[in-house]
Amino acid sequence: MSAFIELRGVHKSFGDNEVLRGVDLSVDEHQVVCLIGPSGCGKSTLLRCINALEPIQGGEIYIDGDRVSGRGVDVNALRADVGIVFQSFNLFPHMSVLDNVSLAPRKVLKVGKEEAAERAYGLLGRIGLAEKAYEFPDRLSGGQQQRVAIVRALAMQPRVMLLDEVTSALDPELVSEVLTLVSQLAREGMTMLLATHEMGFAREVSSKVVFLYRGQIEEEGPPDRMFNDPQSERTRGFLRSIIEAKRL
Amino acid sequence: MAPEESISVVPPGASERRAVRFRGNLVAASCAAIASIAVAAFALAMIWKFDQSLHVSGVRVAIARSVEIALGLATLVVPFYGSRALVTSRRAERLAADGDRPSARIAVEDSRDHIWVVVGIGLTAAVVGFVAFVLSANHGAVRTVLFDWSIIWRGHTGLLKGFWLNIKLFVVSEVLVLVWALVVAVVRSLPGRACAPIRFLAIAYTDIFRGVPAVIAIYLIVFGFALAGVPVFKSMSQNGQVFWLAILALVLVYGAYVAEVYRAGLESIHWSQAAAARSLGLSQWQTLRHVVIPQAVRRIIPPLLNDFVALQKDTALVAFVGALDILNYATIYKSQYFNLSPVTGAAIAFLIITIPVTRFVDYLIRIDKERTQAG
Numbered sequence: 001m002s003a004f005i006e007l008r009g010v011h012k013s014f015g016d017n018e019v020l021r022g023v024d025l026s027v028d029e030h031q032v033v034c035l036i037g038p039s040g041c042g043k044s045t046l047l048r049c050i051n052a053l054e055p056i057q058g059g060e061i062y063i064d065g066d067r068v069s070g071r072g073v074d075v076n077a078l079r080a081d082v083g084i085v086f087q088s089f090n091l092f093p094h095m096s097v098l099d100n101v102s103l104a105p106r107k108v109l110k111v112g113k114e115e116a117a118e119r120a121y122g123l124l125g126r127i128g129l130a131e132k133a134y135e136f137p138d139r140l141s142g143g144q145q146q147r148v149a150i151v152r153a154l155a156m157q158p159r160v161m162l163l164d165e166v167t168s169a170l171d172p173e174l175v176s177e178v179l180t181l182v183s184q185l186a187r188e189g190m191t192m193l194l195a196t197h198e199m200g201f202a203r204e205v206s207s208k209v210v211f212l213y214r215g216q217i218e219e220e221g222p223p224d225r226m227f228n229d230p231q232s233e234r235t236r237g238f239l240r241s242i243i244e245a246k247r248l
Numbered sequence: 249m250a251p252e253e254s255i256s257v258v259p260p261g262a263s264e265r266r267a268v269r270f271r272g273n274l275v276a277a278s279c280a281a282i283a284s285i286a287v288a289a290f291a292l293a294m295i296w297k298f299d300q301s302l303h304v305s306g307v308r309v310a311i312a313r314s315v316e317i318a319l320g321l322a323t324l325v326v327p328f329y330g331s332r333a334l335v336t337s338r339r340a341e342r343l344a345a346d347g348d349r350p351s352a353r354i355a356v357e358d359s360r361d362h363i364w365v366v367v368g369i370g371l372t373a374a375v376v377g378f379v380a381f382v383l384s385a386n387h388g389a390v391r392t393v394l395f396d397w398s399i400i401w402r403g404h405t406g407l408l409k410g411f412w413l414n415i416k417l418f419v420v421s422e423v424l425v426l427v428w429a430l431v432v433a434v435v436r437s438l439p440g441r442a443c444a445p446i447r448f449l450a451i452a453y454t455d456i457f458r459g460v461p462a463v464i465a466i467y468l469i470v471f472g473f474a475l476a477g478v479p480v481f482k483s484m485s486q487n488g489q490v491f492w493l494a495i496l497a498l499v500l501v502y503g504a505y506v507a508e509v510y511r512a513g514l515e516s517i518h519w520s521q522a523a524a525a526r527s528l529g530l531s532q533w534q535t536l537r538h539v540v541i542p543q544a545v546r547r548i549i550p551p552l553l554n555d556f557v558a559l560q561k562d563t564a565l566v567a568f569v570g571a572l573d574i575l576n577y578a579t580i581y582k583s584q585y586f587n588l589s590p591v592t593g594a595a596i597a598f599l600i601i602t603i604p605v606t607r608f609v610d611y612l613i614r615i616d617k618e619r620t621q622a623g
Contacts, residue, residue, distance in 0.1 A: 080529035090524035104528035136620040
């Protein structure tokens with residue numbers, strides 16, 4: 001069986017700064033893959049490349065066997081299949097929560113206004129925010145905003161979700177409500193690729209952990225082995241500094 | 249391992265605790281006291297001079313006198329606080345000499361508060377004095393030449409007729425400017441090498457029309473197009489031609505300003521908003537239409553309004569190409585009565601429009617903020 005997301009030798013540079021130096025990575029359907037690594041190692045860039053928010057300079061990206069990188073790809077259709085959630089939520093501040101969630105289904109999938117609102121309302125109900133449907137994003141807590149951002153991506157019924165450090169901008173007491181939602185998605189079988197600094201969460205939820213170092217995959221494997229018995233010296237160093245900061 | 253050197257303890261030999269030192273303000277308080285007396289003397293003298301220049305009687309003189317007395321009494325507040333500042337400052341010095349530093353510091357702060365009253369009310373009194381001086385100069389000639397209400401009233405039908413033209417000019421121009429400037433701003437932000445020529449054209453347009461004085465643009469376009477017999481405009485009546493050509497000139501000039509305002513607004517929306525919209529599958533145009541422009545427009549309302557107020561005022565420039573607007577009517581009456589008051593009337597007509605508009609937009613901005621932003 002071939003992988004659902006497959007990256008082959010992906011290169012990405014910003015000017016002279018080469019951020020990804022030949023990344024090969026595969027994610028199977030219903031798998032949850034966690035990207036870990038020091039800041040600036042290319043985790044976020046990798047996710048943004050899969051979503052075609054950044055063009056890549058070398059290599060190829062496949063989703064479900066179709067090439068989605070390079071010329072001649074309908075990026076809007078690709079993005080309808082691949083949801084991404086950002087560290088800083090990026091909700092639209094001039095729209096109500098309900099409009100935030102129903103905008104893309106209406107404009108991209110051409111769902112009728114009422115049907116889109118109904119579906120958005122249903123999704124908000126699932127995360128316990130139905131009563132906030134007519135509020136504006138600035139009136140919500142960070143955790144609520146991030147959950148709305150996740151639901152906004154889910155409203156497009158994507159086949160895969162990319163989560164880019166979704167809890168990094170949150171106050172500590174708001175992290176768990178977002179992680180609970182992500183675990184719930186994992187249990188429901190959503191294919192996910194997430195960049196995270198929450199090592200405990202990564203260990204618990206992921207089927208595979210990938211350690212990215214300076215734009216290359218240093219080591220990958222099942223979470224048990226990656227956290228208890230890492231093979232690479234760099235992986236060990238990274239995990240040691242996280243244990244010293246009492247984050248694992 | 250050697251013990252780490254401490255980084256958080258005050259070094260030995262640190263002098264006095266800095267927050268509780270006493271610093272007097274005797275010099276500042278003395279200056280404030282002297283200045284307050286000088287300002288009050290000036291303002292009172294000018295109000296007296298104004299009173300002497302009045303040649304009215306009956307109810308009017310009673311009104312004028314009561315205003316003058318009120319202003320005069322308000323002026324006396326300045327030396328009152330000036331002397332209090334000085335007295336309090338001297339008391340602070342005494343308290344400090346006696347070793348009661350907490351009370352001395354409180355007294356200095358009181359003295360500073362009094363000095364600020366002297367600054368605030370004193371500057372106001374100085375301005376009032378200056379206005380009284382101007383209005384009473386040459387036995388009140390300024391008042392009779394600029395503010396003769398009976399002459400303004402005699403010309404009010406003509407002035408209003410002319411102002412109706414100004415209103416039509418700026419309403420039509422503003423609607424067209426809103427659309428035209430957005431087109432220019434969007435063209436200027438088109439990406440890619442292929443769009444470079446049209447981008448360049450948009451830049452050249454904004455540079456040229458922002459650099460040309462509005463009165464010259466109006467002159468050239470209204471007279472030039474009429475002389476050259478440009479189609480469409482040629483088939484219009486004389487008045488219609490001037491009207492639409494003036495609108496064309498105003499739209500071109502203000503379109504260039506407003507395009508820059510739009511561009512600043514579009515660029516002020518953080519790229520992450522566009523990224524979020526694109527990541528959901530919205531196209532470039534849908535992102536602009538539903539996410540970027542609605543947010544940009546909210547931000548540019550204040551500068552946009554500034555430009556609109558300027559446009560409304562600049563409709564008076566059409567007087568130079570012979571349109572019968574309010575300024576032209578006012579100058580006709582001016583020559584007839586040999587008095588500038590009708591022009592003052594025209595100025596008041598503009599104020600009646602622009603001030604409420606500004607306040608109304610402030611109100612709209614506040615409502616929008618309350619709705620979308622956290623308490």
